[in-house]
Amino acid sequence: MPVYVPGEQPQGGAWVKLNTNENPHPPSEAALDAIRSAVAGDGAALRLYPSPDSSPLREAAAKVHDFPADRIVAGNGSDDLLNLIIRAYGGPGRAVGMLDPSYSLYPVLAAAQGAPVVKVPVLPDLSFDLEAAAACGAAVFFLTNPNAPLGIRFTPDRVSAFADRFPGLLVVDEAYAAFSDSDCVDLARGSPNVVVTRTLSKGHALAGLRAGYALCPRETAPLLHRVRDSYNLDRLAQAAAAAALHDRAWLDRSVSAVKSTRRRMLAELAAIGWSSVEPHGNFVLTEPRSVHRPPSPETSAHAFEFLKARRILVRRFPGHPLTEKCLRVSVGTDAEADAFLAAARAWTAEG
């Protein structure tokens, strides 16, 4: 089986950690209050099992998206949902499709179910062949949108055209949708074969909590319920995620702060000659270069080590022509972005 290798999670402080696309801002106070009230007094509420189907979270998501609650399934992070979908739809003879590059966890989850993986390449112009993807023979296809690690996004019209042609279940993994200008929730509302997965980890700054949800066609929700753990989200995660979803003003503020830092990072990287993919998530895929070091996998590795020596952690994706010359840098706070940009300037000036 392939093994999923997560980005480094150094447990000591003093790192500028821009390698796993966490939100740099503290989460909504409403989410923290919900956790405090769930353990208020002597914490006796923790004696009791939580809602088996995470109804507080599902009802909050139903309200936010104006989507039927009985077609929403909650997950212990969206990784849990991706796993449930592959358990329900993948298996020997029932292949899992994905774009290459996209989220490297899908093949790991597919292997655990004995499901073959079909990879459809992202083309050099950052599009993909829709007809080839629709005819790839997979039972379930994961379209990461916005795409990680590239940061590109596909418009709802394009996703809809794909869904119309694809005979299986199309899962639009919208982990980064909060930072994009479009999403496919309307498509999930109306299509018989489209699931949208969302996470509280990125937009809502709750990666440590583990909560996500899937907006499903009517026939899909019961299948996912059937294969999930009976209490797949704990009481604190359900309460905090519901409160975070209701706090839309917090989300707007956080997203606009991330977008403004993202714009600045993009402009300052362009100013030192690093070219970047136009970003639609909370990260920038950028190609380091200097006078004596043209873009190459070696240049990317050199810049990575230079940053790491200054305790700035970013991510490399070697082995794929669209990413091997690049660094993926999460959008941090303004201070973190400044530290990264200063080091990037210093590396470039060294030649």
Ligand SMILES: Cc1ncc(COP(=O)(O)O)c(C=O)c1O
């Ligand atoms: C494309 C994509 N999908 C899903 C996830 C998982 O998110 P969660 O924290 O909700 O499990 C990630 C996390 O980095 C991601 O990049």
